[in-house]
Amino acid sequence: MRYHYCPLCGNRLTVKPAGDDGDVPYCTSCDRYWFEIFNSCVIVLVYNDDDEVILEKQAYQTSPYRSFVAGYIQPGETAEACAVREVKEEVGIDLQDLEYVGTFWFAPREQLMHGYIAYAPKQELVLSKELAEGIWVPGTEAGKYLYPDPPAEAAHGIYRHFLKKRGLDPDEAYKDKDKRN
Ligand SMILES: [Zn+2]
Incomplete structure (x- = not known):
């Protein structure tokens, strides 16, 4: 499942490059990546x-x-x-x-x-x-x-x-x- 909103603060996520993983959903408020989960x-x-x-x-x-x-x-x-x-x-x-x-x-x-x-x-x-x-x-x-x-x-x-x-x-x-x- 891909995150669209931050599970911690509720802000809409942007994307940010994360090394070899490419663009990953990212919360600018929490300064945190949200990788897909399963x-x-x-x-x-x-x-x-x-x-x-x-x-x-x-x-x-x-x-x-x-x-x-x-x-x-x-x-x-x-x-x-x-x-x-x-x-x-x-x-x-x-x-x-x-x-x-x-x-x-x-x-x-x-x-x-x-x-x-x-x-x-x-x-x-x-x-x-x-x-x-x-x-x-x-x-x-x-x-x-x-x-x-x-x-x-x-x-x-x-x-x-x-x-x-x-x-x-x-x-x-x-x-x-x-x-x-
Ligand atoms: Zn957040």
């Missing part, structure tokens, strides 16, 4: 010893798709701490072996998604009130429930990483893509 989020694929993964559906959600656990990083929080916190809050699980996969840009909402896969022993999920559903599903069946790719590059990115790591067949995982419910 949200940072995590997305976490949780798997167990049987290669099942957790898929969830938000309570407000009307589409038939499912997703992995995801949430916004809070100020002062690391992406790793956020991944652990979100999984605990949403499905009641303590993670082990958190592995960083990489980042993905989610253009529709201007979000930088930090992707992880994480192991946890199989256990009952204790769902947050935010969720309409949270379930373990066989890892090779998860692909058909995910939002189409694009816009869900982050979900598919960590999913492909998981399949490769666990020696599972991506063709098997995506073959029934049209049988979502």
Whole structure:
């Protein structure tokens, strides 16, 4: 998001050259640049010893798709701490072996998604009130429930990483893509 007014004093911003970044919105009253901002989020694929993964559906959600656990990083929080916190809050699980996969840009909402896969022993999920559903599903069946790719590059990115790591067949995982419910 590009600033047009100063978030501190409310003045309309001008632009000022900022080295290699070129012209950047600038408040002459506060003597401060306002670089474009975006949200940072995590997305976490949780798997167990049987290669099942957790898929969830938000309570407000009307589409038939499912997703992995995801949430916004809070100020002062690391992406790793956020991944652990979100999984605990949403499905009641303590993670082990958190592995960083990489980042993905989610253009529709201007979000930088930090992707992880994480192991946890199989256990009952204790769902947050935010969720309409949270379930373990066989890892090779998860692909058909995910939002189409694009816009869900982050979900598919960590999913492909998981399949490769666990020696599972991506063709098997995506073959029934049209049988979502
Ligand atoms: Zn200002």
